[in-house]
Amino acid sequence: MSTSSLTAPPIASPHAHGGNSVTLTMFRVQLALLPATLFGFWLFGWPSVFLFLLTVLSCLGFEALSLKLMGRQRFKGTLFDGSAMLTGWLLAMTLPPWAPWWVAVLGGFIAIVIGKQVFGGVGQNVFNPAMVARVALLISFPVPLTQWVFPLPLTSLAAPDFIDGLRIFLTSLPLPDAMASASLLGFSKTEMSRGIDLLHSLAGAQAPALSWLGTRAGSFGESASLLILGGGLYLLARGVITWHTPLAVLAGLAIPAAIGHAVDPGHYLSVSAHLLSGAAMLGAFFIATDYVTSPNTGAGQIVFGLGVGLLTWVIRTWGAYPEGMAFAVLLMNAMTPVIDRFVKPRILGRDRKGKPLSIPEKKGA
Amino acid sequence: MGFMNLFKHFLGKDWGVHPADHKRPASDVPTRKLPIPPRLHLMLSQHVGAPSRPIVLVGEKVRKGQLIAAAQGNISAPLHASTSGTISAIGEITAPHASGLPGMAISIDSDGEDAWIETEVITDPFSLSPEDIAKRVAAAGVVGLGGATFPSSVKLNLGRRSKIDTLIMNGSECEPYLSCDDRLMRDRAADIVTGIRLMLISTGAGEAKVGIEDNKPEAIAAMREAAARFDNVTIFPVPARYPMGSDRQLIVELTGREVPSDARAADVGVIVHNVGTAYAVQQAVCLGRPLLSRVMTLNGGVAATPGNYEVPLGTLISDLVAFTGGTTGEVAKLVMGGPMMGTILPHMRVPVIKGTSGILLLDANEAAGGEVEDCIRCGSCVKACPMGLLPLEMSARIRNDEMDAAADLGLADCIACGCCAYVCPSHIPLVQYFYHAKGDLYARERNKLRTEATKKMALQRQERLDREQREKVEAAAKRKAERAAAAAAAAAAEAAKQGESA
Numbered sequence: 059m060s061t062s063s064l065t066a067p068p069i070a071s072p073h074a075h076g077g078n079s080v081t082l083t084m085f086r087v088q089l090a091l092l093p094a095t096l097f098g099f100w101l102f103g104w105p106s107v108f109l110f111l112l113t114v115l116s117c118l119g120f121e122a123l124s125l126k127l128m129g130r131q132r133f134k135g136t137l138f139d140g141s142a143m144l145t146g147w148l149l150a151m152t153l154p155p156w157a158p159w160w161v162a163v164l165g166g167f168i169a170i171v172i173g174k175q176v177f178g179g180v181g182q183n184v185f186n187p188a189m190v191a192r193v194a195l196l197i198s199f200p201v202p203l204t205q206w207v208f209p210l211p212l213t214s215l216a217a218p219d220f221i222d223g224l225r226i227f228l229t230s231l232p233l234p235d236a237m238a239s240a241s242l243l244g245f246s247k248t249e250m251s252r253g254i255d256l257l258h259s260l261a262g263a264q265a266p267a268l269s270w271l272g273t274r275a276g277s278f279g280e281s282a283s284l285l286i287l288g289g290g291l292y293l294l295a296r297g298v299i300t301w302h303t304p305l306a307v308l309a310g311l312a313i314p315a316a317i318g319h320a321v322d323p324g325h326y327l328s329v330s331a332h333l334l335s336g337a338a339m340l341g342a343f344f345i346a347t348d349y350v351t352s353p354n355t356g357a358g359q360i361v362f363g364l365g366v367g368l369l370t371w372v373i374r375t376w377g378a379y380p381e382g383m384a385f386a387v388l389l390m391n392a393m394t395p396v397i398d399r400f401v402k403p404r405i406l407g408r409d410r411k412g413k414p415l416s417i418p419e420k421k422g423a
Numbered sequence: 424m425g426f427m428n429l430f431k432h433f434l435g436k437d438w439g440v441h442p443a444d445h446k447r448p449a450s451d452v453p454t455r456k457l458p459i460p461p462r463l464h465l466m467l468s469q470h471v472g473a474p475s476r477p478i479v480l481v482g483e484k485v486r487k488g489q490l491i492a493a494a495q496g497n498i499s500a501p502l503h504a505s506t507s508g509t510i511s512a513i514g515e516i517t518a519p520h521a522s523g524l525p526g527m528a529i530s531i532d533s534d535g536e537d538a539w540i541e542t543e544v545i546t547d548p549f550s551l552s553p554e555d556i557a558k559r560v561a562a563a564g565v566v567g568l569g570g571a572t573f574p575s576s577v578k579l580n581l582g583r584r585s586k587i588d589t590l591i592m593n594g595s596e597c598e599p600y601l602s603c604d605d606r607l608m609r610d611r612a613a614d615i616v617t618g619i620r621l622m623l624i625s626t627g628a629g630e631a632k633v634g635i636e637d638n639k640p641e642a643i644a645a646m647r648e649a650a651a652r653f654d655n656v657t658i659f660p661v662p663a664r665y666p667m668g669s670d671r672q673l674i675v676e677l678t679g680r681e682v683p684s685d686a687r688a689a690d691v692g693v694i695v696h697n698v699g700t701a702y703a704v705q706q707a708v709c710l711g712r713p714l715l716s717r718v719m720t721l722n723g724g725v726a727a728t729p730g731n732y733e734v735p736l737g738t739l740i741s742d743l744v745a746f747t748g749g750t751t752g753e754v755a756k757l758v759m760g761g762p763m764m765g766t767i768l769p770h771m772r773v774p775v776i777k778g779t780s781g782i783l784l785l786d787a788n789e790a791a792g793g794e795v796e797d798c799i800r801c802g803s804c805v806k807a808c809p810m811g812l813l814p815l816e817m818s819a820r821i822r823n824d825e826m827d828a829a830a831d832l833g834l835a836d837c838i839a840c841g842c843c844a845y846v847c848p849s850h851i852p853l854v855q856y857f858y859h860a861k862g863d864l865y866a867r868e869r870n871k872l873r874t875e876a877t878k879k880m881a882l883q884r885q886e887r888l889d890r891e892q893r894e895k896v897e898a899a900a901k902r903k904a905e906r907a908a909a910a911a912a913a914a915a916a917e918a919a920k921q922g923e924s925a
Contacts, residue, residue: 068792068852069521072841073785074442074599074762078803078848080796135794181797300806354802354815403811405833406671407684412833415683417690 084140086298090289091147091344094282101209102155104223106278109162110150112227116166117146124175141180145169148188148344151279152337152384153195156207159227161199165191185391186351189384196379206275208239239275242335243380246327255324276336283334290343299347302359307342308333310367318375326375336374337383341366345383351391358401365390438672438809439664440842442599442763444638449722449729450602454610456733457746459506459537463737464516464528465491469776470566471573472498477529483510488540488713491529500564500574500777503713504531505735507538519759519776523769531737542711548621553583556625556708563707564714564777569593569604569668569697570760572778575704578694582626585689590626591677592619592633594642594698595667598761600722601781604698606731607718608635608642611702612649618701619656621708626694630655632677633698638663665763666840670695672809684836719779724786725752734775740782741771756790758783763841793850804843804853810836814843814853821860826867829860837861 099107121142125133149165172194173187174180196203210217218226240248249259274281293299311332318326332338337345346352346366353362366386373382404410468474475492485491485504492502511532518526545551551559561576582590596604608615619631633650635643637660650656661667661676671682673695680691688695699718706712715736722729727748734743740757744750758765759773760780775782804814812833820829837857844853 068795068855069767070852070855070858071765071839072763072845072854073756073758073765073767073783073790074845075791075793075850076440076442076846078846079793079850080799080848083799083801083848132794132796135796139796141799179797181799349799349801354800354805354813356806398816402813403805403808405684405811405836406675406809407682407686407836408833412831414685415681417683417686418680418692 080139080141083298084144086296087144087293087344088140088147090292090298091151091279091286093289094279094285094340095147095151097282097285098151098155098278100212101273101281102207102278103210103212103217104220105218105226106155108159108223108227109153109155109157109278110147112159112162113150113153113166114143114146116163117142117149117170120166120170121175124171124179128175128179130179136180139180142170142174145174145187148340149191151340152188152192152277154203154205154207155278156205156226157202158229161195161202165195168194181350183350184394185388186345186348189345189387189391192384193388196384204244206239206241206244206277208275209273209281211273241276241380242274242331243327243374246331247380250325256327257324280337280340283339286339286343290339293343293347299343300356300359302356303347303352303363304342306360306363307346307367307370308338310364310369311338311342311371312367314368314371318371332371332374336381338370341370341383341387345387346390351387351394353394353397353401355398355401355403357403358397361397361401362390362394365393437664438807438811438842439666439840440807440845441663442665442845444663445600445722446602446605446638449600449720449731450605450639452730454606454718454731454733457735457738457743459533459535459735460738460742460746461533462511462739463505463508463531463533463735464739464774465502465505465531465737466516466518466774466776467492467502467527467529468518469502469572469736469778470500471571472496472500474527475499475502477513479510479513479529481510481513484508484534485510485531486538486540488542488715490713491531494561494564494574498574498577500566501562501713502529502564503715505715505737506531506533507536508533517769517773519766519768519773519779521767521769528737528774544710545708548617548709549624551621551624551708553579553625553627556621556704557583559708559711560625560704563703563712565700565703565707566714566777567697568699568703568717568777568780570764570778570780572776575696575700578696579622579625581689582628582694587626587628587689587692587694588630589678589693590619590623590628590631591670591673591688591693591695592631592698592701593668593670593673593695594633594635594639594646595661595673596639597636597663597665597668598763598765598780599665600783601720601761602722603718603720603731603780605639605642606720607699607702608639609645612642612645614705615646615698615701616649616653616656617709618703618705619650620653621704622696622701623655628694630657633658634661634667634673634677635659636661636663636667665842666809666838669809669838669840671838714777717775717777717779719775720781721747721784722781723754723758723784724789725750725754726784727751734779736775736777738775739771740768740773740775743775743782744771744784750784752786754784755787756783756785758785762789763845764839795851796849798849798851801848803846803848807842807846809840809842810838812837814857817860818851818853818856821856826860826864830864834860834864 122137125136149169169187169191173190174183177183246256312329315329315332319328346363353359369386369389370382373385408414473496476495477492479491486507487504489504490501491504494501508531512530515525516528517523557576557579565575566572594604594608623631643658643660647658650658659677670688674680674682674693682688682691703714716733718731718733720731757768759768798815808814817829817832817834839854841854
C-alpha cells in the first residue's frame with residue numbers, strides 16, 4: 059500500500075473548517091479553571107502561588123525534555139498546545155496548598171513522563187496524567203500530601219508574606235499545629251475510625267465547616283466547589299464538554315450517598331457533604347471529562363461517569379483514604395477501552411449489532 | 424433553532440454541523456444570465472455512468488439544442504449543443520476533478536446567433552403517459568442537478584418499477600456558500616412545481632414532499648404559493664443543518680423511514696430528486712428543451728460579483744470569472760461545488776458541467792487548513808457524524824494500515840460529508856483518510872477477484888490438459904484395440920484361409 063495520500067497535503071474535502079483547535083480547547087478549559095485558581099491564591103496565600111507556578115513549569119519542562127529525547131518533529135506546536143500546561147494546572151489544584159517544592163517537581167515528572175509520554179504523548183495515554191501523579195504522590199508521600207492548612211486569606215494578618223511564603227515553599231518544614239487542619243472527609247474518616255459516629259463528630263466544635271464558598275481546609279483548587287461548578291457550566295455552554303460525564307459522575311456519587319445517609323446518618327455523609335467536598339466538582343467537570351482517557355460516545359460517558367461517582371463514594375465510605383476521586387478516575391480510565399468497545403453509536407441503516415436493517419414489506423407489493 | 428432542536432442539541436442527538444453559511448449576499452440577487460462565451464467545451468462524461476458517444480464531426484455546424492453525443496448503455500445521458508456554432512474539436516481538456524487529468528470533450532465555436540433547433544412544445548403535458556415523460560426526460564439529457572448527476576429518467580423508471588409511494592424533493596441545499604437551488608425556487612417556483620407534478624406521474628408516487636431548510640424563508644414562501652393548488656405537493660421546512668441535503672438524512676427527516684445500509688431509497692418506498700432537476704424536467708417535458716444550461720452560484724472571498732448565474736454548459740470557469748468582473752484578490756483555493764464536499768480544481772480552464780452547483784473563489788483566510796496535530800480523542804467527530812460512525816477509531820485503524828478493521832467499523836457507510844474533519848480541533852484530514860482506505864479496499868477487492876479469476880483459469884487449463892491427455896490415451900488405447908482387433912481378425916482370416924487350404 060502507498061501511504062502517500064495520507065502524508066501528502068490534504069486535497070480532499072471539506073475545504074472549510076469550524077475553527078476549533080486543540081489550543082483553543084485547552085485555553086477554554088484553563089479559562090474555566092481561572093476563577094477557582096485565583097480564589098485559591100487568595101485563600102491560601104503565596105505558598106500556593108509558588109506551588110502552582112512550579113507545578114505548571116515542571117510539567118512544561120518535562121514535556122519539552124521528552125519531546126526532545128523522542129525527536130518529535132512538531133516540537134513547539136506540541137509543547138505549547140496547552141495540554142502539558144493543563145495537566146500541571148489540574149495537578150496543582152489537587153495538591154495541598156502548602157506542599158513543598160519537590161512535590162511540584164516530582165509530580166510534574168510523574169504526570170508528564172510516566173503518565174503521558176511513555177504511552178506516546180498527547181492523545182495516547184491510558185490514564186489521566188494529573189491523577190497518576192496525584193495518586194503516586196499520595197501513596198509515596200502520605201504525610202506532605204495530607205497536610206492541609208486553614209485558609210489564611212492574603213488579606214489577613216496571619217497570612218505569610220512573599221518571603222515567608224517562599225521559605226515555607228522551599229524548606230518543607232512541617233506545618234505548625236496552629237495552622238494544620240483536616241479536610242472534612244479526612245476528619246470524618248478519622249473520627250469514624252475512633253468509633254465516634256458522624257452525628258457526634260460533625261456536631262463537635264472542631265469539625266471543619268462545610269463551606270459553600272470554599273473557605274475551609276482542603277486542596278488548593280478543590281475547595282471552591284461552586285466556582286468550579288461555574289467553570290464547568292461555562293465549558294458546557296461553550297460545548298467543550300457535554301453533560302453526560304459530569305452529570306453521571308455527580309449522580310453516581312449523590313445517589314448512593316443519599317440512600318446511605320437516609321438509612322444511617324451516623325455512618326454516611328450527606329449528599330451535600332459529598333458533592334461539595336474533596337475533588338467531587340473538579341473531578342466531575344474537569345478530570346473525568348478528559349478527552350483522551352474517557353469514552354467518546356455520550357452513552358459510554360454515562361457509564362464511565364456513573365462508575366467514577368460510585369467508586370468515589372465506595373472509596374470515601376469504606377476505603378483507607380478519605381478522598382476517592384483520583385482512584386476512581388484511574389480505575390475507570392482502565393475501563394475506558396472496554397466501554398468504548400461495547401458502547402457504540404448505532405450506524406444509520408444498521409441495527410445495534412451492525413447488521414443492515416431489513417427492507418420493510420411494502421403495502422400492495 | 425426551535426425548542427425541539429435545542430432539546431435535541433442538549434441531549435446530544437443532533438447529528439451534523441452548523442457551519443456559517445456565507446449564502447448572503449449572493450442569494451439575495453436575482454439570477455443573472457451569462458452571455459455565450461466564444462468557445463464551449465462539453466465534457467462527454469457529465470453524469471454518472473458511461474460517457475456519451477459523439478455523433479458529430481469536427482467542422483460540422485450545429486444549432487442550439489441539437490444532439491451532439493448519444494447516450495451509451497443503460498446508465499448514461501445524451502449531450503446537446505448549448506449554443507449554435509461549429510464543432511471545432513473533439514479531444515481532451517482538463518476534467519473538473521482535483522487530479523487535473525484530462526477527459527474527452529466536444530468543443531463548439533459559437534457563431535453568436537444562439538439559434539435554436541425546432542423544439543416540440545406540448546400543450547397538455549399532464550396527459551402524457553409515465554413512460555413518455557421519462558422518455559422525454561431521457562432525450563433531454565437531464566441528470567440529477569444536486570451534484571450526484573445520476574440520469575434522471577433511470578430514476579423515474581426505477582421508481583415506477585419498485586412501487587414507491589413518496590417523491591422527496593430536495594430543496595435543502597445545506598452546503599455553505601451555495602444558493603442556486605434557493606434562487607431557483609424563489610424565481611421559478613411555478614415551473615419547479617410543474618416539474619414535480621410531472622415526476623409524480625412518471626414515478627407513480629402518490630405525493631411529493633419538498634424539504635426546504637428553514638434558513639430560506641423566501642424560497643419556502645414562493646414554493647408554498649406555487650404548490651398551494653396541488654394537494655399532492657407539500658412543502659416542509661426542515662432544520663438548517665449540514666448535511667440535511669444528504670438523501671438518507673432527508674428521508675428520515677421527512678418520512679421517518681430509515682434506508683437500510685445495503686439498500687436504496689426506493690426499497691423503503693421513496694425516491695429523492697433535487698428541485699433543480701424538477702425545473703429541468705419541466706423544461707424538457709413541456710418545452711422540449713434539452714439541458715443546456717444550469718443555475719449555479721459564484722461565491723467566495725475574492726469573487727468580484729458573488730451571485731447566481733445561469734451558465735451555458737461547457738463554459739470555462741475562466742470565462743465565467745472574467746464575465747463576472749474577475750477576482751478582487753488572489754484565489755487561494757478554487758473549488759467546484761460547496762466547501763464541504765466540493766472538489767479542488769487545479770486551474771480555471773475547466774468547463775462547467777451538469778453537476779456544477781457552484782464555483783468558489785476562496786481567499787487565503789477561507790482556505791487556511793490549519794496544522795495537523797495528534798488526535799486528542801475529543802469525540803467531536805463522533806458527535807458530528809450524521810451516520811453514527813466513529814471517525815476517530817476508523818482513522819486510527821487506517822493509520823495503522825488495518826483496513827479491514829476500519830471496514831468493520833462501518834467505513835462503507837461513510838458518506839464523505841466532511842462533518843468530522845470540519846469539527847476536528849486537530850485538523851486531521853479525516854475524509855482524505857476514508858477516501859484512501861476505500862480506494863485501498865477497492866483495489867484489494869479487485870486484486871482478489873483477479874487472483875481468483877487467474878486461479879480459476881489455471882484450474883480450467885489443468886482440467887483441459889488432463890482431459891486432452893486422457894482423451895489422447897483413450898484414443899491411443901482405442902486405436903490399439905482396433906489394431907489388435909484388426910490383427911486378430913486378420914489372423915483369424917489367415918487361419919481360416921490356411922484351414923481351408925489345408
